[in-house]
Amino acid sequence: MTQHKENPLKTLQEIRQLMERSSRFISLSGLSGVTAGVIALIGASIAHWYIGKVPFQGYDPLTPIRLSSNGIPQIDYLFFFGLASTMLVLAVGAGIFFTTRSAKAKGQKIWDALTQRLLINLCIPLVAGGIFCLAALLHGLIFLIAPSTLLFYGLGLVNASKYTLPDVRYLGLSEIALGLIGLFVPGYGLELWGIGFGLLHIIYGSRMYFRYEYRQ
Amino acid sequence: MKDIITKLQKVFDHRVRLGIMSILLVNDWVDFKTLREMLELTDGRLASHLKALEEAKFITIKKQFIGRKPNTSYQATADGKKAFNDHLDALEELLKLRE
Numbered sequence: 001m002t003q004h005k006e007n008p009l010k011t012l013q014e015i016r017q018l019m020e021r022s023s024r025f026i027s028l029s030g031l032s033g034v035t036a037g038v039i040a041l042i043g044a045s046i047a048h049w050y051i052g053k054v055p056f057q058g059y060d061p062l063t064p065i066r067l068s069s070n071g072i073p074q075i076d077y078l079f080f081f082g083l084a085s086t087m088l089v090l091a092v093g094a095g096i097f098f099t100t101r102s103a104k105a106k107g108q109k110i111w112d113a114l115t116q117r118l119l120i121n122l123c124i125p126l127v128a129g130g131i132f133c134l135a136a137l138l139h140g141l142i143f144l145i146a147p148s149t150l151l152f153y154g155l156g157l158v159n160a161s162k163y164t165l166p167d168v169r170y171l172g173l174s175e176i177a178l179g180l181i182g183l184f185v186p187g188y189g190l191e192l193w194g195i196g197f198g199l200l201h202i203i204y205g206s207r208m209y210f211r212y213e214y215r216q
Numbered sequence: 217m218k219d220i221i222t223k224l225q226k227v228f229d230h231r232v233r234l235g236i237m238s239i240l241l242v243n244d245w246v247d248f249k250t251l252r253e254m255l256e257l258t259d260g261r262l263a264s265h266l267k268a269l270e271e272a273k274f275i276t277i278k279k280q281f282i283g284r285k286p287n288t289s290y291q292a293t294a295d296g297k298k299a300f301n302d303h304l305d306a307l308e309e310l311l312k313l314r315e
Contacts, residue, residue: 012304022239
């Protein structure tokens, strides 16, 4: 333990580092974004293939997701739910894997007060959005679901971004913009998901990877 | 030059104390265990520096129980934040002189 009376530069650098390490989760890996994006694109392709439609035809592929008159979910509903859950589990799993690896390399803890705060702030808009989409589904407002998921996901990212890398904020803003556009141009639900959860994750993920991880 | 030196606070004249104040400046309440891990210190060393900062009224202490375990958290006071920011400004001015 040394004193830096004669080296204020080193002292200031250490202070800046401590402030950043203690208040921002900097170990979030860009590779988790890229993987999540690839998984989302595969998922969107499977969904398009399943309903036998080509993207950007203007037909809303999500219309088959509808409860039949006796309240029993139709087969399409179960298929989409199963597909979405599988994609989510794979994407979150990959995210945890790459981020744990990066946290170990940086000597940051993966589960502490900071990451808990990050997740809580991410989840508040996400849970609200989930309930909103459930209500939209029950009221038969299917066209609202895809844009709303992007909108609330974006809000969650912006809300959580003050506890992690600043890039997450811009990803969040892009998702919000995409969701808002989708609200006014209905009928492209799956395409929106492909762009929002697929392309945007790949773009921002690789940007983060090359900015913070590749050279180190 | 003399003016800058007088702005440097004697209480902050140690790496551990600078570390504690840096963490408390950007986080609200931080518990003992987190501080110890962030600064990679032993209990005794950390406690003695926390005590010095507390005596200067730069930090406040909150003791509570989480389950049956006692848990102590720390927060920078308004005075502490101001003093630490002044200290950082003085350090920066020193740097400018050297350039």
